[in-house]
Amino acid sequence: MSQKKPEKLIDENDVRLDGRKLDEMRPIKIEVGVLGNADGSAYIEQGKNKILAAVYGPREVHPKHLALPDRAVLRCRYHMAPFSVEERKSPAPSRRELELSKVIRECLEPSIFTEYYPRTSIDLFIEVLQADGGTRCAGITVASVALADAGIPMRDLVSACAAGKVEGRLVLDLTDVEDKAGEADMPLAYMPSANAITLLQMDGMLTGEEFEQVVNLALEGCKQAGQIQKEALRAKYVVVKETEAEKEEAEAGEE
Amino acid sequence: MASRVRQKRVAQLITHGKRLDGRGLTDYREVQVEAGLIERAEGSARVRLGKTEVLVGVKFEMGEPFPDTPNEGVLTVNAELVPLASPTFEPGPPDENSVELARVVDRGIRESKAIATEELCIEPGKKVFVVFVDVYVLNHDGNLIDASCLAALAALLNTKMFNYEVKEGEVKIKPGYKPLPIRNYPVAVTFAKFNDKLVVDPWLEEEQVMDARLTMTVEKDGKICAIQKGGYGYFTAEQVFEASKIAQQKAEEQRKLVVKE
Amino acid sequence: MPVFYERRQLVTPGDLLAENDYFAGENTHKENNRIYATRVGLVNYEDKRVYVVALKSFYVPMVGDTVIGKVVEVTLGGWVLDIRAPYLAMLRASDALERPFKPQKDDLPSLFDVGDMLIAKIVAYDRTRDPLLTVLERGLGKITRGQLIEITPTKIPRVIGKQGSMISMLKQETGCQIIIGQNGRILISGKSPEDERLAVMAIRKIEQEAHTSGLTDRVTEMLKKEKGEKEVVKNVTEET
Numbered sequence: 001m002s003q004k005k006p007e008k009l010i011d012e013n014d015v016r017l018d019g020r021k022l023d024e025m026r027p028i029k030i031e032v033g034v035l036g037n038a039d040g041s042a043y044i045e046q047g048k049n050k051i052l053a054a055v056y057g058p059r060e061v062h063p064k065h066l067a068l069p070d071r072a073v074l075r076c077r078y079h080m081a082p083f084s085v086e087e088r089k090s091p092a093p094s095r096r097e098l099e100l101s102k103v104i105r106e107c108l109e110p111s112i113f114t115e116y117y118p119r120t121s122i123d124l125f126i127e128v129l130q131a132d133g134g135t136r137c138a139g140i141t142v143a144s145v146a147l148a149d150a151g152i153p154m155r156d157l158v159s160a161c162a163a164g165k166v167e168g169r170l171v172l173d174l175t176d177v178e179d180k181a182g183e184a185d186m187p188l189a190y191m192p193s194a195n196a197i198t199l200l201q202m203d204g205m206l207t208g209e210e211f212e213q214v215v216n217l218a219l220e221g222c223k224q225a226g227q228i229q230k231e232a233l234r235a236k237y238v239v240v241k242e243t244e245a246e247k248e249e250a251e252a253g254e255e
Numbered sequence: 256m257a258s259r260v261r262q263k264r265v266a267q268l269i270t271h272g273k274r275l276d277g278r279g280l281t282d283y284r285e286v287q288v289e290a291g292l293i294e295r296a297e298g299s300a301r302v303r304l305g306k307t308e309v310l311v312g313v314k315f316e317m318g319e320p321f322p323d324t325p326n327e328g329v330l331t332v333n334a335e336l337v338p339l340a341s342p343t344f345e346p347g348p349p350d351e352n353s354v355e356l357a358r359v360v361d362r363g364i365r366e367s368k369a370i371a372t373e374e375l376c377i378e379p380g381k382k383v384f385v386v387f388v389d390v391y392v393l394n395h396d397g398n399l400i401d402a403s404c405l406a407a408l409a410a411l412l413n414t415k416m417f418n419y420e421v422k423e424g425e426v427k428i429k430p431g432y433k434p435l436p437i438r439n440y441p442v443a444v445t446f447a448k449f450n451d452k453l454v455v456d457p458w459l460e461e462e463q464v465m466d467a468r469l470t471m472t473v474e475k476d477g478k479i480c481a482i483q484k485g486g487y488g489y490f491t492a493e494q495v496f497e498a499s500k501i502a503q504q505k506a507e508e509q510r511k512l513v514v515k516e
Numbered sequence: 517m518p519v520f521y522e523r524r525q526l527v528t529p530g531d532l533l534a535e536n537d538y539f540a541g542e543n544t545h546k547e548n549n550r551i552y553a554t555r556v557g558l559v560n561y562e563d564k565r566v567y568v569v570a571l572k573s574f575y576v577p578m579v580g581d582t583v584i585g586k587v588v589e590v591t592l593g594g595w596v597l598d599i600r601a602p603y604l605a606m607l608r609a610s611d612a613l614e615r616p617f618k619p620q621k622d623d624l625p626s627l628f629d630v631g632d633m634l635i636a637k638i639v640a641y642d643r644t645r646d647p648l649l650t651v652l653e654r655g656l657g658k659i660t661r662g663q664l665i666e667i668t669p670t671k672i673p674r675v676i677g678k679q680g681s682m683i684s685m686l687k688q689e690t691g692c693q694i695i696i697g698q699n700g701r702i703l704i705s706g707k708s709p710e711d712e713r714l715a716v717m718a719i720r721k722i723e724q725e726a727h728t729s730g731l732t733d734r735v736t737e738m739l740k741k742e743k744g745e746k747e748v749v750k751n752v753t754e755e756t
Contacts, residue, residue, distance in 0.1 A: 229528075
């Protein structure tokens, strides 16, 4: 059972199949603290992507020989559920998942103060429940929020977004069908306070000029994702503050 | 693993624009390419990049095409970090490093459409040639990616397919060979970052001290067809753009070592 | 001297809090003369110090702290405890027995077994090894009665209050014995389950509203109200 490939991905008015403009991101929704057992957790929906991230740690490392004497070791597992894609995917880790686990780990580690917790491990789990292109970026975005939710001290949040080229036009945040049929897809992750690109990959074909434009487009996307991450973290705690403000007002009224 | 003192020296020199082995910041180590040394393989090549040594073998099999590309041959790239290549390589199933290496080499070949896969179709929708590119790392002295990509390219250029005809649904081998149709020549250029300095073709000791690495694969017309950032550090956007320009230039130089016009 | 937030504003990791002449306090990090938040929390500026009261963090052991830990393993020479920290804590037999430890004679599990909760003190801790505990001081040892609750460790100072004002009030109003572990575990031991329930309620309220002012008065009020209501109910039932 496979999808029929659409005729055109972008029409003559530069409107994409899902109605977006070329430089428009899919709507993002992030919820914080969704899992009871994990030390930190978050859930993201970006277009049709549905991804869960959970953090355990810092905690003792098992097996012990993996511990580092001067800092915490970050371990990351990016995994796709068998039902997350059009054709059922075997639950066994694929080579792609192995590569993505590595690049995601290398992408988030610079943001964490691992040196504060020697001989421990911080375990990060990213589960893709439903996939529609750009899962590693959405996974990084939600994982960063989960790390903050766990109370792990961080230099900054890491935000990620992909940009690329589809039917000759440079676009932001490609869906699965745009990635498969397009000319280039470039996932990028950014840590604003250090002006740091911590993840950068590309497959496809871009001239030098196109490449620069696509990087700048992706950075724009990262900025937008960053705003939503911050709002999500604030939203979890603002409720507490509001109830207090209401109470104080009510008490003032009674006097 | 190099001593602390030596590691410091390596990093210090680079901040002053020099390297321990005397190279300029954008110089490659000496390259030696030897093709066709494994006769049993359909194609093979060995590349020595400084002391890093990689052997690539290409083999053919017949198999089914992928459903979304019914008339095209299939490319599979695998990499093995053989234990004899380094005290840090352990025997066992492919780990994340060998998987990453294989996928980066694969990306360069696949995205540049280096192999004319439409010419590998035996029976549309049913039977195609599967090209196995096996990367075998023999000695690890840094920058396995560039050495492996170069060796893979040389091996593919060296690859010969047997002539055949299809009779009554069966593939019959005919005498003679023809070269594997190659249409592009992707070359990977890897950078190591040390604070604000970028260095091309890091060797092992530089890799142990670098902040991060960035690989850009460039095809014959100067377009970038694959990028992979690795390591725990980061790059600024300016450094990424600087790297892309240097990569295009160095790729052209390196390509000449393998592709004889 | 630029600061970028107002007091008590909610900040997230990476937010730029101040520049130049400020000192980096708790949950902040200074880089190139700029101070950034490292955790989600409420920012505060005090003189030249900027710090963040984290809304969520975990306990990091400190020498001298009283902690409440759970025995997870009995070893040849002592016990291993879970103290709700990134590291497990060790209690050597010599720090639990008042006389020298005799491995053939002393049966460690009979003293403390897996699952037991202990009140202990951290006597040693540094980056190279796990925290070391002792139970040899007064008030330390195995917990045999009472209720244990867990709160996020950052709120513990609030439960204690300025110069112990909050905790003395709690003890007085509820008549319970309350032992506070710096690692976020609190032991409540009262004359009746009712009294203990009041104490738990009060502590939960403190945890929720730790960042507000006038909390001590509000908690006192709440407790008095709860007890008052119960008095009324008691009288009513007696009359009928």
